[in-house]
Amino acid sequence: METKDILVFIEQRDNVIQSVSYELLSEARKLVKQIKHVKFEVVGILLGSNLGQLPHDVLNHGADRVYVADHPELAHYSTLRYTHVISELVKQHKPDAFLIGASVIGRDLAPRIAARLDTGLTADATKIEINPNEENTSELWITRPAFGGNLFGTIVCPNHRPQMATIRPQVLDADFFQANRPGIILNLPYKPMEDSVRILKRTKKHNTGPDITHANILVSGGRGMLNCFDLLDEVAVLTGGVVAASRGVVDKGAAPKDIQVGQTGKTVRPRLYLACGISGAVQHTAGMDKSETIIAINSDPQAPIFGVATIGIVGDARAILPLVIENLKAYKQKHS
């Protein structure tokens, strides 16, 4: 039987595989399960230096096969070197689909490869399905937000292979894992090549607080909460949550940029998102509407945030939150 591949770019930084790559491997496993007419395999491509156990991690997270290029010149991401190695692999093995995380690296790399291979690339997608209207097909229908999240488009690539897409991090579940999963690890040759970009220095951006993208509970405030973020802080401390903010607040200098949620901030997906005094502009909701539960408090019954909320409360957050804090303190006292 003919075999086809879904190739997944495995992104490592400082030899840590990025979670979006695991999300894509899990998603690829779900896709190959749905394709019945040909045998499909999930294949990883991993570039780096001194990768050690990492190829096995890729197998354990869902790849049947992983191609590895291990060389000091590949330790850090380089547009030209990575494009070269991956494009050569794709030309040789002709995968049917190729998924890449829509990180800064992925969105630099994927268009470069797609242009070299003269194939189509769907950008920053949030959903992948197999064409539901046809049988015996492996055509992907890939849905993505455009127009600042106002509009969604479902994109196909009917006549070119591989069908490529970058997929937004934190949208799909990384739920596949099997320890010591068997699979094939294949080493790719690498010939050193000159780069026209040289890295002089890397600096960590100042990171003021805990990471909002990994919190279970986000207590988020908008301009309606200006000057009373201490209420949000207190709720966060009492619940083990983290404070986040809208751009309206960040632009006012009342919160650091790294806790901004939304299109130009971070995409978050907590179990609970408590939105206080946030109007719910699409640029904001684009970054949080995948949260499991959303509670919105807003004094304006017409506020668009209610359109994405699981529970919408029309009211004054400045009056409600102190009562929530009281309740939480009482609860803690009773249970300690």
Add this chain to the structure above:
Amino acid sequence: MNIIVLVKQVPDTTEMKIDPIHGTLIRAGVPSIINPDDMAGIEAALSLKDRYGGTITAVSMGPLQAERMLREILGRGVDQAVLLSDAKFAGADTWATSTTLAAWLKTQTFDLIIAGRQAIDGDTAQVGPQVAEKLGIPQVSYVESIEACDGTWLRLSKAYEEDSELLEVKLPALITTLSTMNRDRGMNAVDAWAAYDKPLTLVRFSDLDLPESDVGLKGSPTQVRKIFTRSLEAASLKTDLSPEDAARLITDVLIKTMEA
């Protein structure tokens, strides 16, 4: 330094409303603007020219109405403008867009091409890197500041999710700029007056060395199968809770989530 800036005219998506009955975008009355990341590219080009001299050319592919935007850009101090416009270009995806732009760029000499990181309508962030690949030149995307240029190497800072990288790229190269990298200087009277005397060239499909199968909708490997807006389902909206009842409801959900 010869700099070419790629610019796209876009609808101001922050002004866009959704027709709640038909679920379509209401475009009427939405102003067209210069894509915000491209505005940063124009300012970056102007400040490079301030320091190192040279000429700046703005290039756009789009309908004839984009001429108005290009005139405005000339009024901001750019030296010349080129509009690639032809019915055959319509419906291009990013592959066909970059192929068309690159076909014209191949006929030019330049040290640096500046594109915006992302257009606020298509939102793909693909055209810059794809143009660089089609031209066979290096790229640096997500540029947050430009430091200096010694004629061969351009030193700049690139933004990652959590780090910044200071790096140098060998010219000729393409960079993509973030709207936050600078603040535009606005228009001054002298340049604004001169805008109508500066060259604005129209380039048609027949002026390019390209097969028809490479441009527009027909030349696009991707196709938009369907378009839809988010259905704004009514949430379970509580309009008449007392603050005490609201607080109780919220506390319950918080505790349930904490303990789960």
